[in-house]
Amino acid sequence: MDARKTDRIATVIFWAIGILALGILAFIVIEIFVRGLMTAINPSFFAGKPEALQPGGGIGPMIVSTIYLAFLTMLIALPISIGAAIYMSEFAHEGRFTRFIRFCLDSLGTVPSIVFAIFGMTLFLFYLDWRTCLLAGALTMALLNLPVLLRSTEEALRLVPVTYREASMSLGASRWTTVRKVVMPTAMPGIITGTILPLGRIMGESAVVIFTVGVFVRSIPLSPFDPAAPLAGYIWYVQSEAIVPDYRTIVNGGAAVLLILLFLINFGARRLSAYYSKRKSLGG
Amino acid sequence: MEDNGDGHKMQVNNLTMYYGDFKALDDVSLDFASRHITALIGPSGCGKSTLVRCLNRMNDLIDGSKVEGEISLDGENILGPGYDVISLRRRVGMVFQRPNPFPKSIYENVAYGPRLVGIKNKEKLDSIVEDSLKRAALWDEVKKILDRSGQSLSGGQQQRLCIARVIAVQPEVILFDEPCSAIDPISTQKIEDLMAELKKNFTMVIVTHNMQQAARVSDYTAFMLVEEQGQPGRIVEFGDTNTMFTNPSDKRTENYITGRFG
Numbered sequence: 001m002d003a004r005k006t007d008r009i010a011t012v013i014f015w016a017i018g019i020l021a022l023g024i025l026a027f028i029v030i031e032i033f034v035r036g037l038m039t040a041i042n043p044s045f046f047a048g049k050p051e052a053l054q055p056g057g058g059i060g061p062m063i064v065s066t067i068y069l070a071f072l073t074m075l076i077a078l079p080i081s082i083g084a085a086i087y088m089s090e091f092a093h094e095g096r097f098t099r100f101i102r103f104c105l106d107s108l109g110t111v112p113s114i115v116f117a118i119f120g121m122t123l124f125l126f127y128l129d130w131r132t133c134l135l136a137g138a139l140t141m142a143l144l145n146l147p148v149l150l151r152s153t154e155e156a157l158r159l160v161p162v163t164y165r166e167a168s169m170s171l172g173a174s175r176w177t178t179v180r181k182v183v184m185p186t187a188m189p190g191i192i193t194g195t196i197l198p199l200g201r202i203m204g205e206s207a208v209v210i211f212t213v214g215v216f217v218r219s220i221p222l223s224p225f226d227p228a229a230p231l232a233g234y235i236w237y238v239q240s241e242a243i244v245p246d247y248r249t250i251v252n253g254g255a256a257v258l259l260i261l262l263f264l265i266n267f268g269a270r271r272l273s274a275y276y277s278k279r280k281s282l283g284g
Numbered sequence: 285m286e287d288n289g290d291g292h293k294m295q296v297n298n299l300t301m302y303y304g305d306f307k308a309l310d311d312v313s314l315d316f317a318s319r320h321i322t323a324l325i326g327p328s329g330c331g332k333s334t335l336v337r338c339l340n341r342m343n344d345l346i347d348g349s350k351v352e353g354e355i356s357l358d359g360e361n362i363l364g365p366g367y368d369v370i371s372l373r374r375r376v377g378m379v380f381q382r383p384n385p386f387p388k389s390i391y392e393n394v395a396y397g398p399r400l401v402g403i404k405n406k407e408k409l410d411s412i413v414e415d416s417l418k419r420a421a422l423w424d425e426v427k428k429i430l431d432r433s434g435q436s437l438s439g440g441q442q443q444r445l446c447i448a449r450v451i452a453v454q455p456e457v458i459l460f461d462e463p464c465s466a467i468d469p470i471s472t473q474k475i476e477d478l479m480a481e482l483k484k485n486f487t488m489v490i491v492t493h494n495m496q497q498a499a500r501v502s503d504y505t506a507f508m509l510v511e512e513q514g515q516p517g518r519i520v521e522f523g524d525t526n527t528m529f530t531n532p533s534d535k536r537t538e539n540y541i542t543g544r545f546g
Contacts, residue, residue, distance in 0.1 A: 173396075
């Protein structure tokens with residue numbers, strides 16, 4: 001067979017595989033949207049309070065819980081992972097110790113979330129005697145996401161060319177000043193992009209939520225010590241435990257809303273990342 | 285800017301340098317005359333860049349690098365224990381092989397060094413930026429676009445921006461590590477003219493591949509060579525540039541500058 005013919009066949013095959021993959025994804029997304037939004041599309045569902053027994057309950061507090069938990073987790077996990085990543089990429093000398101840390105991180109990154117959930121429950125609820133609350137969930141979730149966040153942040157820092165660091169140090173900047181004024185601003189878009197995956201994971205995580213945060217609340221959580229009910233956990237609860245008659249509507253609607261939240265977060269992070277890239281090239 | 289008694293801004297005495305177990309330089313001794321240009325020439329891998337990076341201790345950044353011997357700046361050993369490397373780098377600036385402006389505006393690139401020493405006053409920064417860009421012969425080309433990214437300039441302009449960035453720190457010595465190897469001939473010409481101008485105020489060291497460039501810009505030249513693969517770099521001959529290029533005393537220097545190898 002001549003090369004042009006082979007090439008054409010290969011092109012067709014890869015096109016087909018690509019279309020198939022996209023088709024499956026599109027089907028899932030459309031299915032969730034159609035089912036969810038067709039059945040549950042009214043303001044009282046998005047903003048209203050949930051019902052324990054009657055039909056027609058909303059998911060307002062759950063939407064707030066989901067965003068609150070994601071925000072709180074990032075507030076805890078980001079400073080730690082940025083600090084540790086700066087240490088790993090800028091200050092630590094490559095050697096046994098750094099290899100050991102990376103090994104631990106990679107191992108921790110593969111631990112199933114249920115294991116972290118049990119750990120969080122044991123530590124915060126049994127040992128420290130807290131009740132289920134956002135903070136317990138956020139701390140557990142921070143632990144769960146730290147390995148991935150740390151590695152992606154470290155990668156973003158390492159992508160900053162060595163020549164920038166050299167230029168800065170040759171002008172009489174210390175290592176720390178160089179990190180603060182040159183490395184961090186340059187790495188910022190990459191660091192933000194690196195938070196998209198963990199954010200999605202936090203918002204979609206159910207095991208940790210079920211064990212440490214809670215699966216049902218009537219009112220919007222305010223304090224980090226309040227119990228809450230992020231969507232992923234609530235969907236699980238409604239589907240398997242609740243006795244409301246319209247549980248199918250709530251589950252479908254909840255899934256669609258969760259998907260929309262994830263899209264919004266993703267979109268927002270990209271915009272923020274683009275903003276930093278633009279600002280960087282303009283100066284400032 | 286004070287000179288040493290003998291007019292030598294920097295002196296290298298019996299410098300030996302290692303990268304891990306690899307000996308990169310062996311017993312190098314050399315003087316850099318105050319407010320003159322000294323060129324380091326030699327084939328690739330002969331240790332010229334390594335030597336110049338010892339002069340502002342940029343090699344410290346490389347894990348496993350080690351130096352023996354002495355390098356003095358105005359008579360003070362910069363390799364001594366507890367020597368303040370940050371103040372050394374403010375006194376001995378560096379221009380790199382590839383133009384490496386920060387991903388910041390032209391203004392912020394030049395203001396970077398002055399800001400490091402705590403200059404915040406806007407008028408003072410403005411005047412430092414303008415003065416440095418003028419001295420780097422770039423002002424007329426960029427005065428209207430100071431807020432544009434330094435990386436949007438052409439390669440030659442970027443390199444002059446990097447020179448301006450160094451000048452803004454007001455160093456005493458400027459090291460040029462093959463500053464023209466990544467830019468076009470016309471820009472190279474501009475940078476050479478600029479160096480001749482800067483000689484009034486700065487002691488300069490230039491590492492170059494290009495022998496014509498060494499002959500054109502420098503007052504003194506050191507020829508470095510690695511005898512055999514795996515051996516450290518050594519200085520073969522060091523002296524007045526004119527003499528070296530017209531009447532070299534070492535056969536190997538003659539062979540190199542007449543283009544028989546390298």
